[in-house]
Amino acid sequence: MGVEARAKVLPGHQISVEQQRLMSVDGLLPSKVIRPSDAQDAARGLRQCDLVPARVVVWGGGTQMRLGSVPRGYDIAFSTAGMSRLLEYEPADLTCRVEAGMRLSELQAALAAHGQRLPLDPPHPQRATVGGMVAANANGLSRARYGTVRDWVIGIAVAYPSGKVARAGGKVVKNVAGYDLMKLHIGALGTLGVVAEVNFKIQTRPEAQATVLGHFDGALPAIGAAARLAREYLAPSAAIVIDRHVLWACGLTADWRWTLALRLEGYAREVDAARDLASRVVREAGGRVEGQDILAAFWDAARDWSAPADEVVLLRVITPVVGLPAVMVAVPADAQALIQPPSGIVDLRVPATTAAVALEGLRGAAGADGQVVVLSAPPSVKPSLDVWGPPPPGFPIMRALKQALDPNGILNPGRFVGGI
Amino acid sequence: MEPAKLDSLLRQLREVVGERYAFADPYEVRLYQYDASPETALPDIVVIPGTAQEVANVVKTCAEAGVPITARSAASSLAGGTVPVEHGVVITFARMDQILEIDIENLRAVVQPGVVNLALSQALKPHGYYYVPDPSSQGACTIGGNVGTNAGGPHTLLYGVTVNHVTGLEIALPSGDLVQVGGRKAAEATGYDLTGLLVGSEGTMGIVTRIWVKIQPLPPVQKTLMAVYPDVETASNAVSAIVGTGILPAAIEMMDKLSIQAIEAASHAGYPLDAGAVLLLEVDGIPEVAEELGERMAKVCRENGASEVRVARSEAERQALWKGRKGAFSAMGRLSSDFYVMDGVVPRTKLPETLAKIDAISARTGYKICNVFHAGDGNLHPLVLFDAFKAGQYEAVLRIGDEILKLCADAGGSVTGEHGIGLEKRENIRYVFSDDDLEVMDRIRRVFDPHLLMNPGKVFPGEGRGHSAQPPPSGYPRRQVAAVGGGDDLWV
Numbered sequence: 001m002g003v004e005a006r007a008k009v010l011p012g013h014q015i016s017v018e019q020q021r022l023m024s025v026d027g028l029l030p031s032k033v034i035r036p037s038d039a040q041d042a043a044r045g046l047r048q049c050d051l052v053p054a055r056v057v058v059w060g061g062g063t064q065m066r067l068g069s070v071p072r073g074y075d076i077a078f079s080t081a082g083m084s085r086l087l088e089y090e091p092a093d094l095t096c097r098v099e100a101g102m103r104l105s106e107l108q109a110a111l112a113a114h115g116q117r118l119p120l121d122p123p124h125p126q127r128a129t130v131g132g133m134v135a136a137n138a139n140g141l142s143r144a145r146y147g148t149v150r151d152w153v154i155g156i157a158v159a160y161p162s163g164k165v166a167r168a169g170g171k172v173v174k175n176v177a178g179y180d181l182m183k184l185h186i187g188a189l190g191t192l193g194v195v196a197e198v199n200f201k202i203q204t205r206p207e208a209q210a211t212v213l214g215h216f217d218g219a220l221p222a223i224g225a226a227a228r229l230a231r232e233y234l235a236p237s238a239a240i241v242i243d244r245h246v247l248w249a250c251g252l253t254a255d256w257r258w259t260l261a262l263r264l265e266g267y268a269r270e271v272d273a274a275r276d277l278a279s280r281v282v283r284e285a286g287g288r289v290e291g292q293d294i295l296a297a298f299w300d301a302a303r304d305w306s307a308p309a310d311e312v313v314l315l316r317v318i319t320p321v322v323g324l325p326a327v328m329v330a331v332p333a334d335a336q337a338l339i340q341p342p343s344g345i346v347d348l349r350v351p352a353t354t355a356a357v358a359l360e361g362l363r364g365a366a367g368a369d370g371q372v373v374v375l376s377a378p379p380s381v382k383p384s385l386d387v388w389g390p391p392p393p394g395f396p397i398m399r400a401l402k403q404a405l406d407p408n409g410i411l412n413p414g415r416f417v418g419g420i
Numbered sequence: 421m422e423p424a425k426l427d428s429l430l431r432q433l434r435e436v437v438g439e440r441y442a443f444a445d446p447y448e449v450r451l452y453q454y455d456a457s458p459e460t461a462l463p464d465i466v467v468i469p470g471t472a473q474e475v476a477n478v479v480k481t482c483a484e485a486g487v488p489i490t491a492r493s494a495a496s497s498l499a500g501g502t503v504p505v506e507h508g509v510v511i512t513f514a515r516m517d518q519i520l521e522i523d524i525e526n527l528r529a530v531v532q533p534g535v536v537n538l539a540l541s542q543a544l545k546p547h548g549y550y551y552v553p554d555p556s557s558q559g560a561c562t563i564g565g566n567v568g569t570n571a572g573g574p575h576t577l578l579y580g581v582t583v584n585h586v587t588g589l590e591i592a593l594p595s596g597d598l599v600q601v602g603g604r605k606a607a608e609a610t611g612y613d614l615t616g617l618l619v620g621s622e623g624t625m626g627i628v629t630r631i632w633v634k635i636q637p638l639p640p641v642q643k644t645l646m647a648v649y650p651d652v653e654t655a656s657n658a659v660s661a662i663v664g665t666g667i668l669p670a671a672i673e674m675m676d677k678l679s680i681q682a683i684e685a686a687s688h689a690g691y692p693l694d695a696g697a698v699l700l701l702e703v704d705g706i707p708e709v710a711e712e713l714g715e716r717m718a719k720v721c722r723e724n725g726a727s728e729v730r731v732a733r734s735e736a737e738r739q740a741l742w743k744g745r746k747g748a749f750s751a752m753g754r755l756s757s758d759f760y761v762m763d764g765v766v767p768r769t770k771l772p773e774t775l776a777k778i779d780a781i782s783a784r785t786g787y788k789i790c791n792v793f794h795a796g797d798g799n800l801h802p803l804v805l806f807d808a809f810k811a812g813q814y815e816a817v818l819r820i821g822d823e824i825l826k827l828c829a830d831a832g833g834s835v836t837g838e839h840g841i842g843l844e845k846r847e848n849i850r851y852v853f854s855d856d857d858l859e860v861m862d863r864i865r866r867v868f869d870p871h872l873l874m875n876p877g878k879v880f881p882g883e884g885r886g887h888s889a890q891p892p893p894s895g896y897p898r899r900q901v902a903a904v905g906g907g908d909d910l911w912v
Contacts (some may be wrong), residue, residue: 091658093767093798115666137608142828146610151584158860166860167582170852172765174581174797175834175853176570176620177841178879179861181618183583204666231527233637234706270709320526320605343607371610392611394601397593400867401612405860417611 007031009047013074023077025057026070027379028165029379030077032299038080038099039157039165039196046194046410047074047163053408057415058190060101061134063124066308067136068189068374068415069387080131083196086110088171095154095171100131109377111202119146119201119237123307131195137187140303141238141263144342148204153182155199158192161406165196172198173201184401191416192405203373206265210275212236213290214282215256219243219328222260223341225285227321230342234274238263240302241339249336250301254295260287263299305338306347313355313385318348326335330365332358344370352381363389391418421464421487421507421679429485433467433509436477441468452492452510457500458760458814459843460845462882463490463510470515472590472598472629474846476670479627480596488876491623493534493562499842501569501622505877511627513564519543520630526605528587531631533564537571540633549635552579554836556746567628570620572838574671574745577796578704579836583619590630591618594869604632617864622840623875625868639704642670643714644738647721651696652791653674656771658724659795663768665720667713672796673700673745676775678755679790679803686751689744692728698724699795700745748792749803753823756788756805760817763839764828767843768798777827785820787813799837800828841860841879850881 007014020029034049034056036042049056051085055073060063060080080101088097091114098107104118104125111117121140122133132138134156139148146152155169158181168181185195216222219241226239240261242250247259260282264274279289308314321344328346331337335358336349350358355377362372374387392398395418396413402409402420414420425445433442442463443449454460464487469475478710482489488508495502504510513534521530524547531540536557541550555561561571562564567589572581579585587611588602602615618625648657652674653792659672674684675698680691691698699721703713718729732738744751752759766774775791778800778821782789790803804820806813825835829851835841849858862880866872 090767092664092769094663095767127615140454143607147580147584150613151580162859164856164860166857167853168857168861170832170834172767172798172833174572174576174765174794174799174835174837176572176581176838177834177845177849178857179864180570180583180616180620181861181864183613183619184864186613186616187608188612195824197863199663204663204668205667227525231524231637233640240755267705267709267713269712270706273706273709318606318608319529322523322525323606369605371606373610388610392601392609394599394614395611397599398612399866401864405862406869414726 009052010075011040011045011052023044024058025065025074026382028071028074030057031075032158033077033079033216035079037084039159041213042083042159042194042196043163046159046161049410050161050408055413056410057412058194060129060135061103061124061127061167064132064138064308066138069335069419070382070414071412072414078194080129085195087198087307091116091325094202095173095199096202097155097171097197099197100129100195102401104128104130104131105134112205113252115205116202118152118200118341120149121265121303124305130198133140134186134198135188135190141240141340143300144238144239148298149186150183152200153186153198154184154201156182156195157197158185159194159196161408161410169199171199177396189412189416189418190281191402191412193411203365208266208271210264210271211274211294212262212264212282213294214260214287214288215254216258216260216287219258219337219339220325221285222258222287223324223328223339225281225287226341229278229281232277234270234277235342236262236274236278238299239340239342241341242302243337246305246338247338249305250298252298260300280403294336302338311378312376313350313352313374313381315350315362316373316375317366317370319344323367323370326367327362327365327370330361341370347375352378355381356384359385388417422869425485426464429481429487432481433465433478433861436481436778437467437469437474441470442466446457446791452512453503455492455495455497455500455502455843456843457498457503459503460501461503462507463504464507465509467509467511468515469511471503472592474626475511475598475629476596476598478509478511478593479592479594483594483596483871486873488873489627490875491564491568491627492810493565494536495561496557496561497569497842498763498839499836499844501840501842501878503843505843513562516629522547525607526551527635528605529633531563531633533567533628533631535563537561537566538561544635545638547585548638550638551633551635551735552576552585553582556749563631563633564628567619567631568623569838570841572794572799574673574794577672577794578668578670583616585634586615586619586631588632588636589615589628589839591626591628592872593626594873598629602632617786622842622878624865624879625874633794639709641705641710642738643703643705643715644732644741645701645714645718645721646691646730646741647699647701647726648692648695649697649699652775653698653772654725655697656775656795659771660724660768661724662701662717662720665716667703667717669717669796670704671700671702672794674791674793674795675745675748676791678788679748679792682751682754682790683744683748685754687744687747691744700741707818730800745792751806752790752803756807758806758808760804760806760821762800762802762804762821763836764800764825764826764833766798766800766828766831766833770831771798774800774827774831778824780818781823787817787820797837798833822848829861846879846881846885849879854856
């Protein structure tokens, strides 16, 4: 079928060349766009796509569209922009129900009006949507203390290619009725269904916050200090080790080789005690404690540093904490690094020309207990990179789950692990 | 099972686990017909494997023979989760009870499914760490069982339930494969989060043979308070007030008048007998913060109608307060020969009206109902008292249970907070999920278990072989006497 003939059978609205360009993924352009108004409408739209079948790429705020392998095909840009309401919010219950297309910053603003927050901090909250955060399992630096998306989602409504909307979980913080399908969709990159609504548990904002900065000559002592603090009761809510390029990118001008930045949160007296402890641990590890008043913009910039971006190759290593020294040995000299020791994560920006070599070296160093994922790569480079690495154990089950929920393979085809 | 088939299967299973550890003697298998729920069903064969590979081989052997498999450890399920309703083979984990590794640097422990929950925290204590989820049955229930039901406990209010503390699983699948999923010692793995999906799947997808859990540092101090209220409504409002101040307690438990009387008769925890409701509150912290928060909570309690607030001054006093709460279910034996435990959840703000409606059901039906529960997360445990020897009472109590779960669902809550759907609530699951919801869940379980051999007859409504299948040819016997009351703290 020719391109024009195919466009005729595709559901959705025509889009301008400009819109096409804005919604390109790894160099591929969509033919049409579908912008549902709610969960049922999303399911109807997916059903139309399934009948063709048309290949769908799901869009939220677009902050994670560089994640994943190059799609096998791309007909429809399926946007959640028309589903952006805060459906329910009862501050006294510390829960809320949100449509997938709501911007995270808008949700946080609504919660902040009641002194509450969702303690998840993925990059670019002004653009990132709730649904995108869930689908990409996009987390920020606060995961050191508050966990990840899976720890805060208590319910979900998903639109499936069958044309049905199905829910799992619920609106209460403790609930074991039925299977926990929230977990299945978190990080599935929209390959099993389109997340239409998400229910969260939320928390009261902490009474106090502080930052401790320490600078070190080497990365390993800084990583060691962060890992040690993560094992303490007064663990920081974020702990990162960054090289001087990242430090500068985050708005500081000091010429420290390696910086350990610690964010402390809690009740006022707890933060005081945590600051004393953190300072002591930094000194004992051979670091120097620096001035503690820094701009909030530092943490925002650090959070956004690991976001996928157009012309950057960004690699993420996830390893057990004790595996970090071995991984650091494999970090190329020309890489820039942001390390989250409590979570065993090393984010690296590497030059496109040496990305494949770096990836191979890091995969060797991460060993069987770790993994390396390409978070972002320009379209010219990505096809030469193995984005997800070898399929994980249990992959046959994953493929069968995909087959069970998206039998025609219309959802984000080829973008996920093992070609799913 | 036909005798010839049984003999042949038994022979095969003995080849896998050894002569001693597979048996079918009708007298011996009777011990495995029940759990802590009122339902029973006899297994044909009981197997006690010693290794993960043996579990996988047992599962494979059974799957090839088309025989149902039900996993069981401490059998403290209150929802009939381990009752082998379709008979077949019961696998029990009495021999797989080892803590395989404690890795402080990675904040992980690796355990076999038969490890008793409390045993792990006790092993971690000398290092200054613990495993957070603490069902009240933690002295008996196992981590394998906790994974099956995604178990909670009083201290999950602040730190989350089992799934928030499990990072990896090794599972035996009906195919005979033994697969490790999840990040294990790393924070996460690529691909779908099968670990998260499997936790709480009640043994219907595969059988867990090894578990990687997070551990965390023990709080330096735990400050525990008891606040006394004239009635449950005032106490419920106090809970909301405390949460509204921004204090994040580690636990908020409530007991009503009838429960207090039973607990005092059994364990002399020091709860005042004339109270309408008692709140048990706990905060974690470094000493100066715990002290400050304790005072702030005490003040909020008083301002919101508490006639008395008592702060535990020593670890012994703290343990005494908790002993009353954790022994609450067994204390009910003081009031009644039998009781039926419910496990519903409502949004916290709906507690007062839900408790009032439960009270009205009690008044209308004449059955006494006690309430002992996790008030902080709205997880109710109404206990309906009855006498199983009196005709019709058990059936009446089941109807009351249904009505209470409907109330919870209609209030925006759930039909189970931590006990699981099991056998008991297969029909009640319809109060919270539509046919479309259940159809997706059914499709997912069939990916793991296409022939519906893994703990069949559980979770899905419609009885027997799964939600979309035919009902079984016959019912299963109900026990005449519920084996509850007295004894140890077996339940939540």
